[in-house]
Amino acid sequence: MKNLQVFIITFLFGTISIFAQSETCDCKTDLDFVVKKIKKMPSYKKQIKGDLFSETYLRLSSKMSKPILIEDCYKLLLEQMLLVNDAHASLQVNTEFLSETTLKNEVELSGFKSSNLFKNHPNTNRNISELKEELTEKSSEDLEGIYNNRNDETIGIYYADNKKDLVGVLLETNSNHWKIGEIRFYANHTSSNKYNVYYYNVTTRTPGLRKSFSFENGRIWHYKKVTNKNNFEFVDNGDNITVFKQINNDTQYLYFKTFSNGKKKELVKFFDDTKNKITAKNVIVDLRSNSGGNKKFSDVFLKLLKDKNVYVITNCFTGSNGEQFTLKLLKNKNAKHIGQTTFGVIAYGLNYGNSYNTPSSHFRITPTDMNYHKYIAYEGKGVTPEIALDFNSDWMEQTLEIIKADHK
DSSP states (O other), X not given: OHHHHHHHHHHTTTOOOTTSOSOEEOHHHHHHHHHHHHHTSHHHHHHOOSSHHHHHXXXXXXXXXXXXXXXXXXXXHHHHHTTSOOTTOEEEEOSOSSOHHHXXXXXXXXXXXXXHHHHTSOBOSSOHHHHHHHHHTSOTTSSOEEEESSTTEEEEEEEOTTSSSEEEEEEEEOOTTOOTTBEEEEEEEEETTEEEEEEEOTTTOOEEEEEEEEEETTEETTEEETTOOOOTTXXXXXTOSEEEXXXXXXXXXXXXXXXXXXXXXXXXXXXXXXXXXXOSSEEEEEOTTOOOBOHHHHTHHXXXXXXXXXXXXXXXXXXXXXXXXHHHHTTSTTEEEEESOOOOOOSEEOSSOOOEEOTTSSEEEEOOOEEXXXXXGGTTTOOOOSEEOOTTSOHHHHHHHHHHHHTO
């Protein structure tokens, strides 16, 4: 909870922009609605014991006696919501700050650029030329530096004044609805190499929050350092949801991209096709970027792998049931976890996945309704592997070398 409180304090960066959005909303009514939804979540019931939640509610309510700007309201709602450590639960802004229609209309876009919304978007106070020069000299291992976002953009990332949080500022762009020097995101440090990212959508400029992103190997979310071309933490199995391979006489390979209910047919067929083929003494279970899903489609493999030497590979985008499956596999005394620390969205979940618009319709909350609180130690932190694989060479080759060393 301490890290969350620190995040809440630093998250607003000291001020709320008075002119960030001309449209206002009845934030108090939205806050009441959001609080009711939060209180129904298993994560709230498991975690909130003292007075901090109610005290925060009263403090925030006192700032909402009059309608306030949409983004200001969003930040206050997030402050209340982030008291619960639940990476699956989300709050989004429904209102587009910049519509696709406006983007395609030169007259409307010109009007947008004259608005307070555009003029008062947060900007860096750093000199861009000096910042570029400074960031260019950073080593490839340093978090600060110059990053690609898309082919037509570069982002400069540098430490905030507290030397823990990070700021992402636009250095170069071909987009005509952004200008150099504008802030694209704030990354607030939560634990280890994990950050919560408050960002502005590239197209609509609408703010949002994403939780528990790792900052490692010159990457945070989809921002990648220009001097770091290695991407071995990812696996390319094309469009395949699952893969079975015979690597050699002693080693086989299983890949799972997801355990989603939406892929039930493919997952059931994969189990039926492979259940009698898993005969090697060593089995690599590749869960890189596994998006999670239903344990019915993952846990059926536990019995098949019970007596095997299992090598579980994860990366920072292995999430939800992919993380739970990792921990279940590691109950096997002959299992070894290698790769990168997982996402950290593991202790709760979405069964029905219902979302609700707030009374103002400016926001949409998606509360969690599944309880896996026994994994709370990993929420927002992830599952750390026994062996961290090197980002500078092929992960499958490294895995095979580990297997070879284990069974000389």
